[in-house]
Amino acid sequence: MKEKEKLLEIKHLHKDYGNGPVLKDVSLNVHKGEVVVIIGPSGCGKSTLLRCINGLEQIQSGKILLDGEVITENKTKWSEVRQKIGMVFQSYDLFPHMTVTDNILLGPTKVQGRDKKEAEAEAERILERIGLLDKKNAFPRQLSGGQKQRVAIVRALIMKPEIMLFDEVTAALDPEMVREVLDVMLELAKSGSTMMIVTHEMQFARAVADRIVFLDGGEILETDTPEKFFTRPKTDRAKRFLNTFSFHMERERGGKAI
Amino acid sequence: MDTEFIIKYIPLYVKAAGLTIGLGIVGIFFSLLIGLSVSLIQYFKIPVLKRIAGIYIELSRNTPLLVQLFFLYFGLPKAGIRFSSQACAIIGLSFLGGSYMAEAFRSGLNAIDKVQEESALSIGLKHGQVMRYVILPQALSLSVPGLCANMIFLIKETSVFSVLALADLMYVAKDLIGLYYKTDEALLMLVIAYLVLLLPISVAASFLERRLRYAGFGN
Ligand SMILES: Nc1ncnc2c1ncn2[C@@H]1O[C@H](COP(=O)(O)OP(=O)(O)O)[C@@H](O)[C@H]1O
Ligand SMILES: [Mg+2]
Numbered sequence: 001m002k003e004k005e006k007l008l009e010i011k012h013l014h015k016d017y018g019n020g021p022v023l024k025d026v027s028l029n030v031h032k033g034e035v036v037v038i039i040g041p042s043g044c045g046k047s048t049l050l051r052c053i054n055g056l057e058q059i060q061s062g063k064i065l066l067d068g069e070v071i072t073e074n075k076t077k078w079s080e081v082r083q084k085i086g087m088v089f090q091s092y093d094l095f096p097h098m099t100v101t102d103n104i105l106l107g108p109t110k111v112q113g114r115d116k117k118e119a120e121a122e123a124e125r126i127l128e129r130i131g132l133l134d135k136k137n138a139f140p141r142q143l144s145g146g147q148k149q150r151v152a153i154v155r156a157l158i159m160k161p162e163i164m165l166f167d168e169v170t171a172a173l174d175p176e177m178v179r180e181v182l183d184v185m186l187e188l189a190k191s192g193s194t195m196m197i198v199t200h201e202m203q204f205a206r207a208v209a210d211r212i213v214f215l216d217g218g219e220i221l222e223t224d225t226p227e228k229f230f231t232r233p234k235t236d237r238a239k240r241f242l243n244t245f246s247f248h249m250e251r252e253r254g255g256k257a258i
Numbered sequence: 259m260d261t262e263f264i265i266k267y268i269p270l271y272v273k274a275a276g277l278t279i280g281l282g283i284v285g286i287f288f289s290l291l292i293g294l295s296v297s298l299i300q301y302f303k304i305p306v307l308k309r310i311a312g313i314y315i316e317l318s319r320n321t322p323l324l325v326q327l328f329f330l331y332f333g334l335p336k337a338g339i340r341f342s343s344q345a346c347a348i349i350g351l352s353f354l355g356g357s358y359m360a361e362a363f364r365s366g367l368n369a370i371d372k373v374q375e376e377s378a379l380s381i382g383l384k385h386g387q388v389m390r391y392v393i394l395p396q397a398l399s400l401s402v403p404g405l406c407a408n409m410i411f412l413i414k415e416t417s418v419f420s421v422l423a424l425a426d427l428m429y430v431a432k433d434l435i436g437l438y439y440k441t442d443e444a445l446l447m448l449v450i451a452y453l454v455l456l457l458p459i460s461v462a463a464s465f466l467e468r469r470l471r472y473a474g475f476g477n
Binding site: 054056078079080082083085086087089091093095096097106107110111112152155156159 | 373376377378379380382384387392395399
């Protein structure tokens with residue numbers, strides 16, 4: 001099994017946007033090399049949780065530690081912390097006025113002050129590995145949704161983050177492009193990256209996760225291995241949530257047969 | 259039509275056009291400066307300045323340039339503040355243009371999706387860098403059509419400078435009509451002079467727009 005070094009610790013996190021609690025007493029540890037998949041119904045606070053981790057949202061109480069250091073303080077230097085936390089969003093978030101290469105190199109050159117040549121060589125290596133080297137001079141508008149998301153992943157990866165956060169990165173994609181993005185994430189998981197993934201792709205969740213966290217109404221209701229969670233969920237709400245998926249699948253199959 | 263008259267006074271028009279365009283360019287420069295500042299103040303919702311910017315925009319938008327110029331040129335001297343005609347022209351034009359340019363910049367800034375800022379922040383860029391490398395380049399190119407339209411609008415507005423006894427195009431035309439009653443010739447030359455000034459700007463603007471759209475995003 002993977003080593004048990006705590007990388008990220010979330011302790012009694014409360015978040016409120018001003019109209020009722022969105023996260024209620026959320027506590028969760030992520031260990032080095034671990035892949036945690038967060039699932040739960042829409043609006044339950046999954047995005048909010050990820051956004052709190054990299055400081056895009058203010059929290060009301062509780063704390064978050066990265067490498068044992070509290071990052072939810074006023075004096076937190078977010079620019080430094082965020083270099084250790086890669087994030088990919090649901091909507092295609094590439095910078096539309098820059099080529100693929102410039103998108104990827106912005107962080108290394110402007111934030112980390114790395115040598116452009118050296119960073120570019122690395123960018124090309126990664127692009128090649130995911131089959132996008134021929135797109136290095138393309139603009140985002142010339143890419144498919146799946147390609148954009150893969151570039152967005154590379155842009156985060158090249159910063160060599162300690163943990164990667166993925167917020168429904170395939171939710172806005174056409175079905176035939178979902179796979180190519182999930183494959184990149186699977187590859188990352190295999191290579192030992194620490195990841196927190198929010199997804200509605202249940203089969204993928206089952207394949208990639210070391211641990212499933214079920215979030216509902218801003219609370220963590222279950223934390224379990226994928227095997228146990230998907231075969232024997234403990235709470236009724238998790239059962240109901242999983243049922244909505246199998247219902248969907250059966251209806252689709254039924255639809256095709258007609 | 260008296261061609262001899264026209265040819266004789268072409269140099270006068272050229273000189274006047276120079277003044278018009280000169281004042282126009284300086285005024286546009288300051289308009290852009292004011293406009294960008296105001297739009298950034300509003301974008302970042304900077305406390306006190308935001309209020310001042312709001313008042314400025316209302317004042318600038320809801321008073322005619324002519325009235326602003328009268329105030330600067332005839333009103334202020336009564337309070338002991340005296341500007342030259344040229345200074346009044348430039349201050350007036352910038353005061354007017356600033357709010358229009360601010361609006362053009364603002365629409366560009368507002369068109370940029372929030373996730374652009376967030377993803378730039380999430381790779382560790384500082385706020386200033388996010389602005390410089392991600393938000394402004396996109397916002398500015400989206401603002402270009404509005405900015406160009408405003409430039410043309412402002413050059414046209416310079417025609418009221420004649421009340422400041424500045425020998426701009428309008429002034430020269432009125433003068434010639436008053437002196438020689440050559441109304442047709444004087445007005446024809448006036449129209450042509452403005453066309454010669456504004457057409458190139460207009461053409462350049464649409465070229466720029468097309469270029470930006472092409473190089474740009476449209477995803
Ligand atoms: N910026 C915001 N302002 C106010 N309410 C918000 C904001 N973002 C999210 N919420 C609310 O917080 C709840 C959780 O949202 P979110 O974290 O996006 O859920 P999920 O990602 O699980 O679908 C929802 O009820 C949503 O309406
Ligand atoms: Mg979400």
